[in-house]
Amino acid sequence: MAYNKIETYDEKVTSDLIQHYKSSIALLGEDVEREGLQKTPERVAKAMQFLTEGYQMDAKAILEGAKFTETYSEMVIVKDIELYSLCEHHMLPFFGKAHIAYIPNGYITGLSKLARVVDVFARRLQVQERLTHQILDAIQETLQPLGVGVVIEAQHLCMMMRGVQKQNSVTTTSAFSGQFEDGRTRNEFMRLITK
Ligand SMILES: Nc1nc2c(ncn2[C@@H]2O[C@H](COP(=O)(O)OP(=O)(O)OP(=O)(O)O)[C@@H](O)[C@H]2O)c(=O)[nH]1
Numbered sequence: 001m002a003y004n005k006i007e008t009y010d011e012k013v014t015s016d017l018i019q020h021y022k023s024s025i026a027l028l029g030e031d032v033e034r035e036g037l038q039k040t041p042e043r044v045a046k047a048m049q050f051l052t053e054g055y056q057m058d059a060k061a062i063l064e065g066a067k068f069t070e071t072y073s074e075m076v077i078v079k080d081i082e083l084y085s086l087c088e089h090h091m092l093p094f095f096g097k098a099h100i101a102y103i104p105n106g107y108i109t110g111l112s113k114l115a116r117v118v119d120v121f122a123r124r125l126q127v128q129e130r131l132t133h134q135i136l137d138a139i140q141e142t143l144q145p146l147g148v149g150v151v152i153e154a155q156h157l158c159m160m161m162r163g164v165q166k167q168n169s170v171t172t173t174s175a176f177s178g179q180f181e182d183g184r185t186r187n188e189f190m191r192l193i194t195k
């Protein structure tokens with residue numbers, strides 16, 4: 001599995017997607033041959049592969065790649081990690097922030113790796129709930145810490161641009177394991193991320 005983002009696009013996938021997007025644009029009533037749209041199918045094909053590149057990335061390999069023995073056993077928090085994902089129902093973006101905390105149990109990981117793990121699972125067709133749990137599980141299984149907490153706050157364009165058309169609603173999801181199942185630890189985390 002690729003450790004990092006894809007640097008080159010698969011030629012067959014790209015050319016097949018180009019044909020699909022040409023058809024889609026025509027079906028939507030546009031002229032695919034007009035100047036401004038000529039390269040659009042290719043641009044969209046590449047953009048969509050980038051936005052779903054998480055399928056080709058391995059979160060555990062990323063965390064393992066910077067796993068260090070350390071006796072620090074207080075809460076580590078990385079908050080306000082921006083994320084962009086695609087809702088699996090409409091393939092429209094949802095975007096917001098992830099906050100991650102864990103309590104080490106002999107191992108820590110590079111701080112940037114926590115943010116990378118967010119991208120691995122965000123760059124897929126997702127629901128916010130599953131995204132939250134996948135981030136938690138990857139950290140729990142790799143570092144085996146005393147506990148993990150993940151909170152995601154996001155806005156969904158499928159609720160803003162179409163459908164119910166609500167511009168200001170924010171969805172919050174959370175997942176907790178180990179010591180974060182205890183109210184005091186969880187509250188400390190929640191207090192620190194809402195500051
Ligand atoms: N639980 C959850 N629901 C989501 C997420 N992203 C989008 N949705 C919802 O998925 C639902 C799909 O509902 P459907 O009734 O099948 O689709 P729809 O007719 O397009 O629904 P509306 O958006 O209400 O117009 C909608 O209520 C969306 O708001 C997510 O991350 N988590």
Ligand SMILES: [Zn+2]
Pocket residue numbers: 087088089090091092156158159
């Ligand atoms: Zn949606």
